[in-house]
Amino acid sequence: MNAPVVPLRPGVDVAAAAQHALAAVHRHLDRCKLSANTVKAYRRQSSAHVAWLAEHGVDHDDAFADLVGAGAAVTAWREHMMGARRAPATINQALAAVTLLYAQVGLRIDVKGARLPKPGEPDALSPAEQGRVERAAARRGVRDRAIVAVLLYAGARVEECGRLETGDVVLTARTGHVRLHGKGDEVRTVPLPPIAREHLAAWLDARVGDEAAGEGTGVPLWSGQRGRLTDSGITQIIVAMACTRRWPRSPPRR
Numbered sequence: 150m151n152a153p154v155v156p157l158r159p160g161v162d163v164a165a166a167a168q169h170a171l172a173a174v175h176r177h178l179d180r181c182k183l184s185a186n187t188v189k190a191y192r193r194q195s196s197a198h199v200a201w202l203a204e205h206g207v208d209h210d211d212a213f214a215d216l217v218g219a220g221a222a223v224t225a226w227r228e229h230m231m232g233a234r235r236a237p238a239t240i241n242q243a244l245a246a247v248t249l250l251y252a253q254v255g256l257r258i259d260v261k262g263a264r265l266p267k268p269g270e271p272d273a274l275s276p277a278e279q280g281r282v283e284r285a286a287a288r289r290g291v292r293d294r295a296i297v298a299v300l301l302y303a304g305a306r307v308e309e310c311g312r313l314e315t316g317d318v319v320l321t322a323r324t325g326h327v328r329l330h331g332k333g334d335e336v337r338t339v340p341l342p343p344i345a346r347e348h349l350a351a352w353l354d355a356r357v358g359d360e361a362a363g364e365g366t367g368v369p370l371w372s373g374q375r376g377r378l379t380d381s382g383i384t385q386i387i388v389a390m391a392c393t394r395r396w397p398r399s400p401p402r403r
Contacts, residue, residue: 163206166213166254167199173253174246194246201226219256223247227260237263285390293386295352296371300387302345303327307387311380313370315353320346 174195178188202212202222209225211218223244230240240263251258274282279301286297299305299313309329317328325346329337341349356372371378 163202163210163212167202170213170250170254171195171199174250177249177253190242191246191249194243195250197243198223198226198247198250201229213251213254213256216256216258219251219258220260223251223258223260227263231263282390289386289390291348291351291355292371293390295348296383296386297390298341298345298348299327302342303329303339305329305339306331307380307383308332311371311378311383315368315370318349318353318370320350320353325349 175192178191181188183191202209205225206212209218209222212222213219226247227240227244230243235243244260244262248258248260283294283297283301286294296310299310300307305313305327309331312330313327317330319326319328320341325341326338327341327349329339331337369377371383373382
């Protein structure tokens with residue numbers, strides 16, 4: 150028995166289908182109970198998707214043929230928006246709008262949205278920004294350079310960094326790791342890259358006195374003029390580095 154033939158290019162006029170869906174979603178938005186701002190945004194985003202399809206119809210001429218084509222078209226549009234560095238909230242709003250658009254023609258798509266950062270979650274440092282932070286830490290001394298190494302390369306939270314004791318750092322000629330104590334009894338062991346091992350070793354060698362000479366049980370890793378460095382003290386160090394600027398010298402007077 151011959152297998153059914155599946156055409157590579159379904160016989161659907163994508164431009165006509167897109168305009169039909171756009172008109173239908175606009176009629177739906179006119180009578181649905183959404184805020185005026187949401188209706189305006191959905192109209193704008195659905196129209197933007199149809200305009201994008203007009204430019205990429207060759208690649209997505211099956212956008213309104215079935216769920217496979219619709220899902221592929223919307224996924225490609227999402228990647229386009231991410232490449233244009235649209236905000237995650239804007240991308241997710243656009244996906245909600247086109248989900249409603251395709252629903253008007255019976256296509257119930259399900260496309261993964263963009264990840265929204267958690268409230269208060271900082272943006273990742275770019276390589277250039279990370280380099281500036283590390284250079285600022287190096288100028289402040291071996292302790293602050295080691296603190297930044299733990300935060301950057303072990304992914305430690307400030308609280309985890311502040312709880313470290315000398316015994317939590319294990320360094321050998323070729324390997325090394327740090328034990329981070331999180332909330333409750335959570336303990337995780339994180340391997341350290343060579344640069345982090347180098348900075349931590351320099352700080353441990355720089356420490357003097359009986360406290361630093363011990364094996365590390367109960368001995369805080371970070372110390373300052375007033376004893377153990379607190380979480381607030383570590384935060385102040387990072388803020389001080391972030392606020393450091395190197396201004397160009399003024400030109401000589403003639």
